[in-house]
Amino acid sequence: xxxxxxxxxxxxxxxxxxxxxxxxxxxxxxxxxxxxxxxxxxxxxxxxxxxxxxxxxxxxxxxxxxxxxxxxxxxxxxxxxxxxxxxxxxxxxxxxxxxxxxxxxxxxxxxx
Amino acid sequence: xxxxxxxxxxxxxxxxxxxxxxxxxxxxxxxxxxxxxxxxxxxxxxxxxxxxxxxxxxxxxxxxxxxxxxxxxxxxxxxxxxxxxxxxxxxxxxxxxxxxxxxxxxxxxxxxx
Numbered sequence: 001x002x003x004x005x006x007x008x009x010x011x012x013x014x015x016x017x018x019x020x021x022x023x024x025x026x027x028x029x030x031x032x033x034x035x036x037x038x039x040x041x042x043x044x045x046x047x048x049x050x051x052x053x054x055x056x057x058x059x060x061x062x063x064x065x066x067x068x069x070x071x072x073x074x075x076x077x078x079x080x081x082x083x084x085x086x087x088x089x090x091x092x093x094x095x096x097x098x099x100x101x102x103x104x105x106x107x108x109x110x111x112x
Numbered sequence: 113x114x115x116x117x118x119x120x121x122x123x124x125x126x127x128x129x130x131x132x133x134x135x136x137x138x139x140x141x142x143x144x145x146x147x148x149x150x151x152x153x154x155x156x157x158x159x160x161x162x163x164x165x166x167x168x169x170x171x172x173x174x175x176x177x178x179x180x181x182x183x184x185x186x187x188x189x190x191x192x193x194x195x196x197x198x199x200x201x202x203x204x205x206x207x208x209x210x211x212x213x214x215x216x217x218x219x220x221x222x223x224x225x
Contacts, residue, residue, distance in 0.1 A: 033213065042199060042217045043155065090154060092213070100145060101201075101213055103154035 002026055004104035006091050012110045013081050021076040021107045025093030031055070032074040033101060034066060035090040043090060049074055081111045116216035118200050123222045124190055132185045132219045134200030143203040145213065146174050146185045150196045158185065158198075187221075195223045 005024040013019050025032050031050045035043035036059075045058035049068035060066075063081075068074045078085060088108050092101040116136045124130040136144070143162040147155035159167055161176035161183060173186040187194055200216040 035215075042215045045214060088152070100157040100160055102157065103147075105154050108152075 004091055004093050004102050006089075006104035006107050008107060009105065010108050010110075012112060014112055015081055015083060017081050017111075019078045019081060019109060021078070021089050021091075021109070023074045023076070023091030023093075023104060025072055025074070025091070026095075026102055029093035029095045029102075030072065031094045032068055032072070033092045033094075034060075034074070034076050035092065037088045037090060037106075039087075046076070078109075083111050085109060086111045116200055116202055116214060118198075118216045118219045120217065121220045121222070123224060124187075126190055126192060126223055126225055128190050129186065129188050130190060130221065132187070132198050132200075132221070134183045134185070134216055136181050136183070136200070136202045136216075138181075138202055138204045140205035141178060141202065142205045144174075144176055144183050145201040145203070146172075146183075147199040147201060147215075148196050149199055149218070155199055190223050192223050192225075195221060197221070 007022045033048040034046040036046055037043045046060040047066050048056045052068045064078050066076045088106045090103050090106045092103045094101045118134050145160050146158040148158050149155040158172055159174035161167055161174050164176055164178055166175045171188045176183045197218040197220050199218045201213045203213055
């Protein structure tokens with residue numbers, strides 16, 4: 001069965017650079033979530049999209065932005081990267097309510 | 113918003129039973145999920161409760177009491193591979209938007225011989 005696909009799996013950037021993370025949800029899933037997970041920490045909700053519209057916003061820095069496209073894939077754009085942005089970034093997708101969220105394998109971002 | 117509390121760490125013996133508790137406070141509760149996460153990997157879905165009671169799925173069971181804001185995950189016949197973090201997540205509709213999952217801090221379970 002198709003799963004949530006994230007790319008790239010690993011990314012190394014320097015401070016003040018820009019990064020773009022991509023997420024391809026499971027087919028027919030209409031909701032996408034982005035989470036940030038630092039070492040030894042729980043996943044922190046960043047932002048979500050439902051039917052291509054932003055549905056909720058968490059602790060996402062102003063330096064970050066995201067969108068969901070017509071094919072339901074989503075991109076997280078991160079600018080002016082800081083060392084503290086180094087983390088695992090997970091994307092998850094669901095189909096409507098009352099269903100579990102399926103997670104992608106994550107993108108490990110390292111800022112040096 | 114909501115507060116979700118879980119014990120930080122637990123240790124149990126292979127073959128034993130362990131119960132991981134989760135308490136939460138939310139104004140728009142719409143379901144509670146348990147996920148398992150091995151270090152550096154994506155969380156994987158274990159169970160979902162939206163009504164009070166016990167949901168059983170093989171060696172894993174999850175219980176919910178909405179009036180108490182309480183859930184637990186029960187793991188039976190523990191195996192070494194069950195050593196992982198267990199995340200309690202609550203779906204909240206109080207913001208009036210589509211479902212949003214908020215995770216607790218996770219419980220790191222160590223299974224020993």
